[in-house]
Amino acid sequence: MTSLFDSDPSPASAAPIILDGRSAPSADDALLAGLNPQQRQAVEYRGSALLIVAGAGSGKTSVLTRRIASLIDRREAWPSQILAITFTNKAATEMRERVQALLGNTADGMWISTFHSACVRILRREAESIGKTANFTIYDSGDTRALIKRIVKDLDADTLGFTVAGVSGKISKLKNELSDVETYARSANLSDPQEVMFLEIFRQYTKALRSANAFDFDDLISETVFLFRAFPRVAALYQRRFRHILVDEYQDTNHAQYSLIRELTMPIAPAIADDLEQQGLHVRALQDAVGVVPGASLTVVGDSDQSIYAFRGADIRNIVEFERDFPGAKVVLLEQNYRSTQNILSAANAVIANNFDRKDKKLWTAVGDGEKIVGFTGYSGHDEAQFVADEIEKLHANGMDYRDIAVFYRTNAQTRALEEIFIRSALPYRIMGGTKFYERAEIKDSMAYLIAVANPDDMLALRRILNTPKRGIGPATETQLGSYAGDNGITFREAMRDAGSLGLGPKVTNAILQLSALLDEAAAKADPTAPAGASPVADVLTFLLDQSGYLEALRSSRDPQDEARAENVEELVAVTKEFARNNPDGGLIDFLTEVSLVAAADEIDDSSGTVSLMTLHTAKGLEYDAVFLTGVEEDLLPHRMSAGEPGGPAEERRLFYVGITRAKKRLFLSLAMTRAQFGETAVAMPSRYLQEIPADLIDWKQSPGSATSRGGTQPRALNARRPGSRWGEETGQRNFGAAALDRPKAEWPNRITATVRDNGDLELAAGDRIRHTDFGDGRVTAVTGEGTKRVAHVQFEKAGTKKLLIKIAPIEKL
DNA sequence: CGGGCGTGTATTTTT
DNA sequence: TACACGCCCG
Numbered sequence: 076m077t078s079l080f081d082s083d084p085s086p087a088s089a090a091p092i093i094l095d096g097r098s099a100p101s102a103d104d105a106l107l108a109g110l111n112p113q114q115r116q117a118v119e120y121r122g123s124a125l126l127i128v129a130g131a132g133s134g135k136t137s138v139l140t141r142r143i144a145s146l147i148d149r150r151e152a153w154p155s156q157i158l159a160i161t162f163t164n165k166a167a168t169e170m171r172e173r174v175q176a177l178l179g180n181t182a183d184g185m186w187i188s189t190f191h192s193a194c195v196r197i198l199r200r201e202a203e204s205i206g207k208t209a210n211f212t213i214y215d216s217g218d219t220r221a222l223i224k225r226i227v228k229d230l231d232a233d234t235l236g237f238t239v240a241g242v243s244g245k246i247s248k249l250k251n252e253l254s255d256v257e258t259y260a261r262s263a264n265l266s267d268p269q270e271v272m273f274l275e276i277f278r279q280y281t282k283a284l285r286s287a288n289a290f291d292f293d294d295l296i297s298e299t300v301f302l303f304r305a306f307p308r309v310a311a312l313y314q315r316r317f318r319h320i321l322v323d324e325y326q327d328t329n330h331a332q333y334s335l336i337r338e339l340t341m342p343i344a345p346a347i348a349d350d351l352e353q354q355g356l357h358v359r360a361l362q363d364a365v366g367v368v369p370g371a372s373l374t375v376v377g378d379s380d381q382s383i384y385a386f387r388g389a390d391i392r393n394i395v396e397f398e399r400d401f402p403g404a405k406v407v408l409l410e411q412n413y414r415s416t417q418n419i420l421s422a423a424n425a426v427i428a429n430n431f432d433r434k435d436k437k438l439w440t441a442v443g444d445g446e447k448i449v450g451f452t453g454y455s456g457h458d459e460a461q462f463v464a465d466e467i468e469k470l471h472a473n474g475m476d477y478r479d480i481a482v483f484y485r486t487n488a489q490t491r492a493l494e495e496i497f498i499r500s501a502l503p504y505r506i507m508g509g510t511k512f513y514e515r516a517e518i519k520d521s522m523a524y525l526i527a528v529a530n531p532d533d534m535l536a537l538r539r540i541l542n543t544p545k546r547g548i549g550p551a552t553e554t555q556l557g558s559y560a561g562d563n564g565i566t567f568r569e570a571m572r573d574a575g576s577l578g579l580g581p582k583v584t585n586a587i588l589q590l591s592a593l594l595d596e597a598a599a600k601a602d603p604t605a606p607a608g609a610s611p612v613a614d615v616l617t618f619l620l621d622q623s624g625y626l627e628a629l630r631s632s633r634d635p636q637d638e639a640r641a642e643n644v645e646e647l648v649a650v651t652k653e654f655a656r657n658n659p660d661g662g663l664i665d666f667l668t669e670v671s672l673v674a675a676a677d678e679i680d681d682s683s684g685t686v687s688l689m690t691l692h693t694a695k696g697l698e699y700d701a702v703f704l705t706g707v708e709e710d711l712l713p714h715r716m717s718a719g720e721p722g723g724p725a726e727e728r729r730l731f732y733v734g735i736t737r738a739k740k741r742l743f744l745s746l747a748m749t750r751a752q753f754g755e756t757a758v759a760m761p762s763r764y765l766q767e768i769p770a771d772l773i774d775w776k777q778s779p780g781s782a783t784s785r786g787g788t789q790p791r792a793l794n795a796r797r798p799g800s801r802w803g804e805e806t807g808q809r810n811f812g813a814a815a816l817d818r819p820k821a822e823w824p825n826r827i828t829a830t831v832r833d834n835g836d837l838e839l840a841a842g843d844r845i846r847h848t849d850f851g852d853g854r855v856t857a858v859t860g861e862g863t864k865r866v867a868h869v870q871f872e873k874a875g876t877k878k879l880l881i882k883i884a885p886i887e888k889l
Numbered sequence: 890c891g892g893g894c895g896t897g898t899a900t901t902t903t904t
Numbered sequence: 905t906a907c908a909c910g911c912c913c914g
Binding site: 162163189190191215216292293295296383384386387485486487488508542545547548549550551552672673690691692693711714715716717726727730752753 | 890891898899900901902903904
């Protein structure tokens with residue numbers, strides 16, 4: 076990494092950062108072109124604090140990027156003085172691109188990143204101050220859970236009713252409140268054995284992280300705050316550097332993130348400012364009459380109606396009370412919507428109006444009513460999915476691109492039915508998030524090898540690979556290594572090197588030493604200070620996978636799933652190569668960091684010609700021509716688990732609101748009368764939120780009311796239904812689910828039948844040329860699988876490599 | 890120590 | 905359904 080401060084291309088003394096608000100306007104009219112008065116004000120206002128209340132689709136990204144561009148264009152700031160925080164890496168990338176498009180290439184040196192990435196960058200640089208080293212590991216929630224699980228087990232805490240989920244949730248909550256173990260201990264009730272036990276778990280967890288030289292997700296933020304509070308001189312480096320801080324999705328910040336922003340925008344005391352000046356970090360031009368460097372200017376953008384992360388500690392008060400926190404703050408309201416039709420907005424407005432504790436805000440548009448919202452009640456989750464698939468086909472036939480269509484759902488479990496139907500209907504789709512690539516066991520294994528090389532203190536990673544692949548090193552041996560390390564005050568890694576003195580069997584001892592040597596050799600390859608320089612990550616990974624025998628073990632396994640696992644591992648190697656292309660200077664640590672911080676929304680590739688499937692949470696910040704909001708049922712939306720929590724139903728309503736407002740032209744709301752949950756089929760009721768949408772906005776293809784009584788399409792029954800009444804009772808069928816199941820499906824009116832593609836026993840072999848309806852022409856490189864599950868691996872001319880199920884893929888042989 | 894089999898339990902959302 | 909865990913045997 077290049078130095079952040081010393082070689083700053085923009086010494087503050089020379090920077091034209093005097094904010095007198097009267098800077099001569101340069102030729103930046105282009106930056107304001109096409110903006111409405113409120114947007115223009117949000118771009119042009121200059122002052123210490125600005126809150127932009129941006130309703131859904133009100134052009135906030137445009138405003139933010141133009142605001143940044145205008146600061147630079149008018150010479151009020153250097154790029155390096157800008158810090159822009161977004162929620163996802165994807166949003167950060169998009170913002171960077173848009174700023175670059177406005178300014179040309181002067182966006183270099185700007186920090187545009189997520190809270191977590193920015194904090195990692197700071198922490199790697201300042202690690203020594205807080206007892207870590209720059210190569211620390213970042214533990215994701217899976218790692219955290221694994222660690223807590225071990226501690227809970229060691230302490231027999233499960234007998235006291237402690238669960239891994241409960242403990243990790245509580246620790247996360249505490250960290251988001253900036254409470255560490257000692258702070259918590261002071262307020263804990265020590266006569267309660269439960270509290271004492273929790274404290275002990277928390278202590279051991281903290282200790283384990285420290286000795287593993289690792290941070291968990293929450294630490295990344297909180298430790299940065301602690302760092303700034305403990306070392307004002309370190310904080311001053313960043314306070315000096317970042318003169319303009321912009322935060323997107325401010326309504327979703329938690330207390331720790333809020334505190335981080337507060338720290339970054341604090342003024343620098345005269346004594347510390349003088350120190351900086353003496354170090355050659357110029358601050359003179361920034362200091363006021365008494366020598367204080369005033370705090371950075373802060374711009375936050377948000378919409379309290381879109382706050383959907385309270386469960387993760389997001390505090391809506393951060394945005395509601397912004398004006399109190401930052402006296403003199405200017406507030407700009409953006410209410411004109413440039414995304415959706417009026418019908419969609421009216422539905423959204425009507426729904427969100429039911430949240431009582433909100434500032435009234437009404438979205439409006441100039442584009443006209445558009446088409447009505449379409450409603451559909453399926454007989455089952457599959458039926459609903461079939462409706463979705465059929466409607467997508469219709470939209471596609473009428474010229475809409477698959478990439479402009481999205482399907483949303485509340486829980487990941489709902490993907491199953493959708494996926495089955497989509498495969499049968501030969502619809503190209505992609506699931507964002509869900510069981511992520513990096514959460515697969517084989518990927519975690521491979522990553523653990525890399526982590527063990529990058530951070531030898533990471534005992535969790537070492538334990539993971541110790542017997543993967545099988546080396547005959549069992550739990551007993553692992554425990555012995557652990558206690559040997561503890562007894563001698565050395566790390567687990569050092570204990571492995573010293574395995575000869577443990578008095579284990581020769582076979583086991585040899586296995587440990589061999590692994591140890593392999594890791595040492597890999598570390599030498601990866602070491603950037605080595606004479607030959609560091610090998611690319613891909614080489615290190617390939618070396619580890621080959622020499623450890625891991626890949627070979629997967630390939631030669633008789634478990635058929637291991638073939639797919641081997642392919643995934645090879646895919647990871649491809650990812651490392653891709654990484655090297657995009658980051659020529661990136662080392663192993665950089666790769667591990669990037670992988671740790673990818674989010675579900677980051678995977679979205681706008682250029683792929685597929686329908687996107689995702690949870691409502693992932694959908695935030697995105698927009699699509701057509702949106703299918705599925706599973707609009709009680710116990711799903713609002714989710715059953717939210718019922719007990721204070722503010723739960725209101726947050727679920729906001730989630731529904733977020734989903735609705737993603738749609739530009741067409742919105743489809745669907746639900747099912749029965750839904751499969753854990754194998755069983757349960758009766759589902761329409762969501763209470765459906766009744767909040769004015770009836771004339773929805774065109775029910777099959778309404779919840781009519782679906783039970785056959786025929787009739789008026790949604791009257793839905794609106795008349797009293798809360799608490801059950802569908803089954805209307806028709807006198809208490810046991811509705813079971814009775815309905817016996818009925819032939821065809822009895823339901825308007826049921827849309829699918830055309831299932833079937834290529835029969837189309838014979839394909841490597842070398843054949845084929846044509847795909849979406850991907851175009853390509854050449855078959857291989858055929859794997861048997862019978863109906865035969866898969867063609869195809870290299871397309873335009874669309875890259877794809878794997879296609881031969882029986883159902885929309886392809887023809889040329 | 891490894892693998893196989895049987896039972897029990899779990900699904901909210903995620904940086 | 906499906907996965908994780910514990911138990912048992914080779």
